[in-house]
Amino acid sequence: MSFEKFFNTAVSSWMSQEGPDSDIVLSSRIRLARNLVDFRFPTVFSSEEAQQIVSLFEQTFAYRSYHPVGRFELLKMSELQPIEKRVLVEKHLISPLLAEDSPFGACLLSENEEVSIMINEEDHIRIQCLFPGLQLTEALEAANELDDWIEEHVNYAFDEKLGYLTSCPTNVGTGMRASVMMHLPALVLTQQMNRIIPAINQLGLVVRGTYGEGSEALGNIFQISNQITLGKSEEDIVEDLKSIVQQLIAQERMAREALVKTLNIQLEDRVFRSYGILANCRMIESKEAAQCLSDVRLGIDLGYIKNISRNILNELMILTQPGFLQQYAGGVLRPEERDVRRAALIRERLKMEEKKHGG
Amino acid sequence: MICQECKQRPATMHFTKIINGEKTEFHLCEQCAKEHGDMFMFYENDDFSLNNLLAGLLNFQTPMKEMTANTFPNSDILQCETCKMTYHQFTQIGRFGCSDCYRTFARYLPPILKRLHSGNSTHYGKIPKRKGGVLHLRKQLSILKQKLQELVAREEFEKAAEVRDQIRSLEYQLRQRGEEEM
Ligand SMILES: [Zn+2]
Ligand SMILES: [Zn+2]
Numbered sequence: 150m151s152f153e154k155f156f157n158t159a160v161s162s163w164m165s166q167e168g169p170d171s172d173i174v175l176s177s178r179i180r181l182a183r184n185l186v187d188f189r190f191p192t193v194f195s196s197e198e199a200q201q202i203v204s205l206f207e208q209t210f211a212y213r214s215y216h217p218v219g220r221f222e223l224l225k226m227s228e229l230q231p232i233e234k235r236v237l238v239e240k241h242l243i244s245p246l247l248a249e250d251s252p253f254g255a256c257l258l259s260e261n262e263e264v265s266i267m268i269n270e271e272d273h274i275r276i277q278c279l280f281p282g283l284q285l286t287e288a289l290e291a292a293n294e295l296d297d298w299i300e301e302h303v304n305y306a307f308d309e310k311l312g313y314l315t316s317c318p319t320n321v322g323t324g325m326r327a328s329v330m331m332h333l334p335a336l337v338l339t340q341q342m343n344r345i346i347p348a349i350n351q352l353g354l355v356v357r358g359t360y361g362e363g364s365e366a367l368g369n370i371f372q373i374s375n376q377i378t379l380g381k382s383e384e385d386i387v388e389d390l391k392s393i394v395q396q397l398i399a400q401e402r403m404a405r406e407a408l409v410k411t412l413n414i415q416l417e418d419r420v421f422r423s424y425g426i427l428a429n430c431r432m433i434e435s436k437e438a439a440q441c442l443s444d445v446r447l448g449i450d451l452g453y454i455k456n457i458s459r460n461i462l463n464e465l466m467i468l469t470q471p472g473f474l475q476q477y478a479g480g481v482l483r484p485e486e487r488d489v490r491r492a493a494l495i496r497e498r499l500k501m502e503e504k505k506h507g508g
Numbered sequence: 509m510i511c512q513e514c515k516q517r518p519a520t521m522h523f524t525k526i527i528n529g530e531k532t533e534f535h536l537c538e539q540c541a542k543e544h545g546d547m548f549m550f551y552e553n554d555d556f557s558l559n560n561l562l563a564g565l566l567n568f569q570t571p572m573k574e575m576t577a578n579t580f581p582n583s584d585i586l587q588c589e590t591c592k593m594t595y596h597q598f599t600q601i602g603r604f605g606c607s608d609c610y611r612t613f614a615r616y617l618p619p620i621l622k623r624l625h626s627g628n629s630t631h632y633g634k635i636p637k638r639k640g641g642v643l644h645l646r647k648q649l650s651i652l653k654q655k656l657q658e659l660v661a662r663e664e665f666e667k668a669a670e671v672r673d674q675i676r677s678l679e680y681q682l683r684q685r686g687e688e689e690m
Contacts, residue, residue: 190606306607313631379630
């Protein structure tokens with residue numbers, strides 16, 4: 150398969166659009182956890198119950214058109230290859246839990262990949278809406294509409310006092326997890342993140358580096374989401390998160406300005422060295438790739454680099470993960486082989502940009 | 509503890525996964541976690557961190573559970589009739605078995621929910637359209653009443669009259685539902 154063809158099928162259409170503040174906010178996501186009243190939760194349900202739930206959703210929603218996003222396709226985890234599942238995970242369309250541990254898991258996926266509904270993960274369903282840039286309100290609206298549409302056909306487990314009943318007590322109430330993915334290289338470079346993360350935690354929000362708890366953020370990308378789901382309305386949760394994100398955007402922009410003022414030439418040097426590595430390397434580990442991509446993306450935002458599209462970080466962070474690398478290679482790869490393939494894929498992607506801009 | 513994967517380096521990363529109600533723990537060194545962890549990379553890890561949080565919380569409750577075991581001899585066999593999950597199992601797994609568990613374990617839940625949700629224990633968000641029934645009407649009513657006040661304050665009387673009619677119709681529906689339920 151040619152790289153361009155691979156690339157065009159690999160990148161979701163929503164991903165290549167730019168949203169508000171997309172120099173710093175890569176994506177906004179709303180996830181709603183819902184359960185059906187007549188079935189036990191996936192923690193203990195029987196395989197018959199699991200299959201009944203899948204067929205209920207298959208009959209009611211699959212191949213139906215839902216006007217804002219088009220048709221839904223139903224993917225059963227048991228019918229997918231491990232690499233295919235992994236690719237869905239890497240695209241953030243399903244969770245690792247659904248891919249690995251849910252024998253009766255399924256997913257309803259909209260044509261444009263903006264919306265996915267996971268079935269039989271930790272809860273019976275998890276509705277997920279993904280938007281580019283800072284569009285939490287829009288994502289919430291979309292998720293709410295979809296939620297209403299589904300509720301026309303099924304009975305949700307809901308309690309007057311406790312709200313939507315979820316399998317885990319951390320999700321009860323709204324069942325909502327709102328999150329944004331942010332690129333914060335200047336706050337990391339100026340060592341402000343260490344100070345900011347505990348402050349944000351105190352406000353009832355969670356900040357994670359993309360390599361999980363406690364370890365450094367890969368490619369300076371952080372995910373910020375709400376911790377509390379009970380006692381606050383969806384709108385208030387989203388507003389609180391948005392206001393913190395906006396403050397972080399302002400701080401990141403200030404830190405970038407300060408960096409340009411004090412270390413302009415060093416910064417430019419760093420950006421172009423990273424570009425040089427990406428454009429020429431023959432082997433690259435995911436950590437180094439992520440750091441170089443972050444530098445290049447900062448270089449684009451600061452105007453040092455002109456002929457590369459901004460989505461490069463977003464796209465390549467996703468495309469250079471093991472699932473995609475192996476899909477591109479057409480088979481299973483050992484870690485060293487991945488480093489070679491990763492380097493090749495990044496070079497191809499950069500070459501594609503050159504062609505596009507007549508360089 | 510040594511890494512369960514390479515069995516050489518010390519395990520520094522600890523994950524808990526719950527698969528079909530069974531808790532599996534992973535103890536990996538950073539290097540092996542990276543190999544494995546490629547899978548956990550670059551997307552939400554919220555289940556992992558919240559798992560840890562919850563495990564900590566329920567561990568915190570262990571002494572209290574022993575205490576209650578003496579005070580209420582039945583607490584250990586407190587069991588959900590629908591899904592058969594016991595309260596003890598719930599504290600081990602950190603997950604409910606079905607929506608009825610919430611009712612069965614109701615008396616133990618407020619402190620847990622309050623700790624997880626910054627002191628909150630009552631839902632204040634969306635109400636499903638069909639299932640919400642009366643609750644939904646009541647919420648709509650309070651929103652409309654607020655809107656009416658705002659419109660009156662802005663002297664937009666024509667719109668205010670429309671909202672007032674909507675309020676009347678809602679109040680009528682609520683009264684009817686109330687009578688049905690009685
Ligand atoms: Zn190891
Ligand atoms: Zn139960």
